Amino acid sequence: QQQVKQSPQSLIVQKGGISIINCAYENTAFDYFPWYQQFPGKGPALLIAIRPDVSEKKEGRFTISFNKSAKQFSLHIMDSQPGDSATYFCAAFTGGGNKLTFGTGTQLKVEL
Amino acid sequence: DTGVSQNPRHKITKRGQNVTFRCDPISEHNRLYWYRQTLGQGPEFLTYFQNEAQLEKSRLLSDRFSAERPKGSFSTLEIQRTEQGDSAMYLCASSLRRDSDLYGYTFGSGTRLTVV
Numbered sequence: 001q002q003q004v005k006q007s008p009q010s011l012i013v014q015k016g017g018i019s020i021i022n023c024a025y026e027n028t029a030f031d032y033f034p035w036y037q038q039f040p041g042k043g044p045a046l047l048i049a050i051r052p053d054v055s056e057k058k059e060g061r062f063t064i065s066f067n068k069s070a071k072q073f074s075l076h077i078m079d080s081q082p083g084d085s086a087t088y089f090c091a092a093f094t095g096g097g098n099k100l101t102f103g104t105g106t107q108l109k110v111e112l
Numbered sequence: 113d114t115g116v117s118q119n120p121r122h123k124i125t126k127r128g129q130n131v132t133f134r135c136d137p138i139s140e141h142n143r144l145y146w147y148r149q150t151l152g153q154g155p156e157f158l159t160y161f162q163n164e165a166q167l168e169k170s171r172l173l174s175d176r177f178s179a180e181r182p183k184g185s186f187s188t189l190e191i192q193r194t195e196q197g198d199s200a201m202y203l204c205a206s207s208l209r210r211d212s213d214l215y216g217y218t219f220g221s222g223t224r225l226t227v228v
Contacts, residue, residue: 004154006154041221042221042222043116043203043220089154089155091154098160098167099145099160099168100147100155100157101157102154102156103154104152104153105153105154
């Protein structure tokens with residue numbers, strides 16, 4: 001059972017453009033939604049996270065938008081740079097739980 | 113280095129052999145997690161420890177898999193009688209129990225297992 005669905009599978013964006021990755025979840029017990037960035041040969045690194053009582057969170061060029069009623073959230077990367085080229089995973093977590101449930105990932109390529 | 117350390121980084125083994133991976137968490141972290149990541153997929157939870165106690169195991173963790181954290185510090189993950197389907201990246205993460213604070217939930221670089 002895939003509890004967190006992520007799209008698109010891959011994304012190509014021009015340098016300076018906006019990258020948008022979407023996720024949807026099913027389990028309403030999830031109460032914390034992080035995004036991870038993973039480079040080849042490395043483990044996932046936490047990028048930004050949001051709680052469902054907030055509709056938007058911004059950290060530098062990265063913004064999470066959260067729609068609790070639709071059970072959807074998205075990552076926006078503004079002014080995308082070649083160094084942002086990586087695989088991005090959305091995930092969901094319960095405060096009382098101990099495991100992250102990950103989406104299937106989006107491979108982002110930022111072209112010059 | 114204050115991050116999560118995993119060894120070896122790569123392991124190639126023949127089908128049917130046993131393999132063991134090691135994870136050294138961030139020293140003050142009392143929780144340790146194992147995940148498995150196959151190509152093109154997100155990591156999937158396998159098991160977690162609080163101190164030396166193994167508190168949760170996924171159905172993905174068949175009886176060929178065993179994990180230990182004997183003194184509440186480093187952990188080992190052993191796979192017996194490896195199968196080609198075990199080929200994956202095995203990730204370790206650690207955290208300090210503190211409500212839902214994910215900013216301490218840190219992954220290592222993983223051990224890539226190839227079963228031939």
